[in-house]
Amino acid sequence: THFGYRDVPEADKARLVGEVFTSVARKYDIMNDLMSFGVHRLWKRYFVATSGVREGDAVLDLAGGTGDIAALLLPKVRPTSTGTGRVVVGDINGDMLRVGRDRLLDRGLVHGLDWSRMDAEALPFPDRSFDCVTMAFGLRNVTRKENALAEIHRVLKIGGRALVLEFSAVRAEFLKPLYDFHSFQVLPRIGALIAGDASSYRYLAESIRKHPDQDTLKAMMETAGLARVDVRNLSAGIVAIHRGYRV
Numbered sequence: 001t002h003f004g005y006r007d008v009p010e011a012d013k014a015r016l017v018g019e020v021f022t023s024v025a026r027k028y029d030i031m032n033d034l035m036s037f038g039v040h041r042l043w044k045r046y047f048v049a050t051s052g053v054r055e056g057d058a059v060l061d062l063a064g065g066t067g068d069i070a071a072l073l074l075p076k077v078r079p080t081s082t083g084t085g086r087v088v089v090g091d092i093n094g095d096m097l098r099v100g101r102d103r104l105l106d107r108g109l110v111h112g113l114d115w116s117r118m119d120a121e122a123l124p125f126p127d128r129s130f131d132c133v134t135m136a137f138g139l140r141n142v143t144r145k146e147n148a149l150a151e152i153h154r155v156l157k158i159g160g161r162a163l164v165l166e167f168s169a170v171r172a173e174f175l176k177p178l179y180d181f182h183s184f185q186v187l188p189r190i191g192a193l194i195a196g197d198a199s200s201y202r203y204l205a206e207s208i209r210k211h212p213d214q215d216t217l218k219a220m221m222e223t224a225g226l227a228r229v230d231v232r233n234l235s236a237g238i239v240a241i242h243r244g245y246r247v
């Protein structure tokens with residue numbers, strides 16, 4: 001009576017597995033939109049628009065997951081057949097990478113893109129490989145952030161830029177009670193309703209609170225060797241962009 005994979009013919013099995021991942025990806029998108037009222041799209045667009053990435057650059061998008069940042073970066077680096085202009089998407093989770101690769105493939109984005117599993121704490125590249133390393137909503141999840149920042153510094157070329165987009169500390173007093181209510185009351189309920197998973201979204205709110213604030217992350221980047229580090233708050237510090245250079 002129960003529906004076991006054993007009973008499913010090979011071709012259908014592949015399709016079933018595919019549907020599972022499709023639904024995961026769809027939920028991931030919907031959740032991002034619901035949780036941020038769609039604003040995460042604007043944050044990401046602004047992040048890439050102000051990245052300073054230019055034609056011909058080699059960019060590593062760390063924790064690149066479902067490819068949102070890579071899709072925005074690609075038209076800026078303008079890949080050529082001689083190999084200049086490329087974006088490497090690195091993520092520790094193979095499922096996220098597969099979903100991202102399929103999603104961008106559907107949009108015709110293939111050329112100049114590489115998808116590769118890696119741990120931000122131990123990057124599989126030689127020193128001074130990239131003009132820019134981006135990391136959007138990823139650093140928060142890394143266990144030893146100082147290792148990831150040191151690795152980002154190591155793989156940057158001289159003059160290269162590290163760009164981190166991450167939740168940060170809200171700066172506007174009037175927003176704080178609203179933000180707390182949204183994080184601890186609304187978010188877990190949306191999580192339960194849409195993803196059937198309230199506890200993960202409670203964890204998400206807590207991980208955001210535990211993440212180093214603007215000044216702390218700036219100091220961590222400096223300790224990792226990055227120079228001229230500056231911070232730009234978006235939406236009153238709900239998220240911030242940290243930028244630093246290898247000199």
Ligand code: SAM
Nearest residue numbers: 063064065091092093096119120136137138141
């Ligand atoms: N950058 C994408 C975006 O902005 O939508 C994805 C962000 S998602 C919230 C966080 C990603 O970080 C996940 O895909 C996860 O697999 C990845 N991640 C977590 N720890 C990592 C690590 N140590 N190294 C590389 N990626 C990691």
